Amino acid sequence: MDKKGNFLKGALILSIAGAISKILGALYRIPLARLLGGEGMGLYQMAYPIYTTILSLATAGVPVAISVLVSRRETEGFNGDSRRIFRVSLMILFALGLVLTLLIMQSAQFLAVKVLREPRAYYAIWAVAPAVFFAGLMSVFRGYFQGHQWMIPTAVSQVVEQLFRVTAVLIMAYLLFPRGIEYSAAGATFGAVVGGVAGLVVLIVFFWYFQKQKSSEKLLYSPERSRDLASEFIRLAVPVSFGAVVLPLVQVLDAIIVPGRLMSINYTTSQATALYGQLSGMAAVLISLPTIFTISIATSLVPAVSEALANRNQQSLNDRINSGIRAGMLISLPCAAGLYVLAVQICDLLYAAPEAGIPLEILAFSTIVLAAFQLSSAGLQGIGRPEIAMRSLLVTGLLKVIFNYSLTSIPMLNIRGAAIGTVLAFGIGSTLNLFFLNRYTGVRYETGRLIKLTFITVAMGVAVKMSYGTVVGLGLHSHLATLLAICIGVAVYAALLLLFKEFDLQMIKKMLGRGD
Numbered sequence: 001m002d003k004k005g006n007f008l009k010g011a012l013i014l015s016i017a018g019a020i021s022k023i024l025g026a027l028y029r030i031p032l033a034r035l036l037g038g039e040g041m042g043l044y045q046m047a048y049p050i051y052t053t054i055l056s057l058a059t060a061g062v063p064v065a066i067s068v069l070v071s072r073r074e075t076e077g078f079n080g081d082s083r084r085i086f087r088v089s090l091m092i093l094f095a096l097g098l099v100l101t102l103l104i105m106q107s108a109q110f111l112a113v114k115v116l117r118e119p120r121a122y123y124a125i126w127a128v129a130p131a132v133f134f135a136g137l138m139s140v141f142r143g144y145f146q147g148h149q150w151m152i153p154t155a156v157s158q159v160v161e162q163l164f165r166v167t168a169v170l171i172m173a174y175l176l177f178p179r180g181i182e183y184s185a186a187g188a189t190f191g192a193v194v195g196g197v198a199g200l201v202v203l204i205v206f207f208w209y210f211q212k213q214k215s216s217e218k219l220l221y222s223p224e225r226s227r228d229l230a231s232e233f234i235r236l237a238v239p240v241s242f243g244a245v246v247l248p249l250v251q252v253l254d255a256i257i258v259p260g261r262l263m264s265i266n267y268t269t270s271q272a273t274a275l276y277g278q279l280s281g282m283a284a285v286l287i288s289l290p291t292i293f294t295i296s297i298a299t300s301l302v303p304a305v306s307e308a309l310a311n312r313n314q315q316s317l318n319d320r321i322n323s324g325i326r327a328g329m330l331i332s333l334p335c336a337a338g339l340y341v342l343a344v345q346i347c348d349l350l351y352a353a354p355e356a357g358i359p360l361e362i363l364a365f366s367t368i369v370l371a372a373f374q375l376s377s378a379g380l381q382g383i384g385r386p387e388i389a390m391r392s393l394l395v396t397g398l399l400k401v402i403f404n405y406s407l408t409s410i411p412m413l414n415i416r417g418a419a420i421g422t423v424l425a426f427g428i429g430s431t432l433n434l435f436f437l438n439r440y441t442g443v444r445y446e447t448g449r450l451i452k453l454t455f456i457t458v459a460m461g462v463a464v465k466m467s468y469g470t471v472v473g474l475g476l477h478s479h480l481a482t483l484l485a486i487c488i489g490v491a492v493y494a495a496l497l498l499l500f501k502e503f504d505l506q507m508i509k510k511m512l513g514r515g516d
């Protein structure tokens with residue numbers, strides 16, 4: 001076990017686990033929807049936003065805070081503090097998770113009747129509540145392992161958690177279906193609890209193995225008290241957790257603002273709803289796919305930056321931040337180009353709704369600014385300044401609401417206005433993050449390499465556009481032509497990266513953990 005393994009290797013491991021989890025999470029909804037129908041899925045979906053919002057508020061910052069503190073203390077030689085941080089965090093999350101679980105159970109009736117105005121949602125809310133407790137404990141273990149730059153436990157537990165969750169969702173929903181649709185939906189939400197238990201068991205096993213490996217080490221402690229460590233943990237965790245709630249709230253506001261502003265320029269309710277569905281339910285889903293990889297890179301980057309800072313190694317800090325940004329751009333730039341060039345064709349292929357390509361053409365560029373935002377936020381979290389990333393996210397959320405409100409009501413833009421608003425808001429947010437990251441670390445961004453990557457991406461985009469037109473001109477069906485053009489684009493991009501030495505043997509070695 002290479003506990004100080006390269007963060008690119010960690011990012012690769014988390015990316016694979018994230019992709020598997022996403023695929024499982026997408027596939028199970030097909031049989032579940034067939035079983036529950038629209039009404040049952042509605043009850044199922046009503047409980048989940050409540051659960052995820054409370055979960056994000058309580059635990060989103062935990063892995064980040066623990067990984068920063070553990071990485072810093074290990075680098076300073078205070079390995080005993082790492083265990084104290086783990087124990088203190090576990091006690092805090094145990095108590096917080098228990099309180100929140102009981103609070104959700106106690107409030108389930110009120111939430112169902114008064115907030116959701118659907119009394120049958122009570123069972124689904126009550127059933128999912130214990131998942132908050134187990135998810136909180138898992139976040140502590142994951143943060144501890146990430147602080148040691150060992151990403152395998154997080155990755156394995158994610159896949160096991162999702163596998164058990166998906167299996168339990170389908171089995172419980174099926175078994176309880178004869179009792180009524182509300183009980184079946186509750187059985188489905190209880191799958192999150194089963195997944196949480198399974199994931200926690202996996203992490204406990206890894207923890208036992210990890211401690212056994214380190215049993216011969218002499219523990220060294222800093223003069224800091226456990227109370228001080230707890231205060232530092234809370235200071236780092238709270239901004240990230242509050243920041244995690246901003247985007248879900250903005251999405252709720254979007255669901256109100258965008259259709260309303262479309263109707264203000266004489267779209268019917270049906271038309272406005274359809275356009276919003278194309279933006280949020282089709283185009284935005286495609287934009288979220290590259291984030292599987294960029295979030296994984298960001299997760300690995302946090303402890304790597306923290307370690308370099310604790311070592312006072314400016315060169316290592318500079319290299320790690322730039323390697324993270326470069327890896328993120330290697331993924332997000334071609335994704336943006338491909339989604340822009342083939343926006344209409346991809347939406348026709350996947351959704352049989354080519355009109356969804358209209359907002360996708362613009363929204364495609366958000367993959368770049370989203371990646372920049374995630375990676376720069378990770379850098380700020382790694383240096384112990386998560387409050388700056390949170391402020392940038394608050395500014396981004398506010399700007400997104402303002403832009404969406406003003407631009408969507410311009411007739412010539414309509415739904416494009418909301419897409420433009422997203423790109424502009426995250427563009428400004430990522431610029432703020434990058435500015436402050438440079439200010440506090442002195443990092444020198446590799447702008448020359450990023451410009452080179454941009455030119456490579458443009459060349460790839462031209463090749464994709466030309467190949468699609470050529471293949472269609474030869475009489476091949478549009479769907480096949482789209483797939484062939486994507487394959488050609490991947491090949492051209494890979495060839496250009498190798499030609500210009502932007503993806504070489506050294507980077508491959510780093511991703512496999514065989515390089516420095």
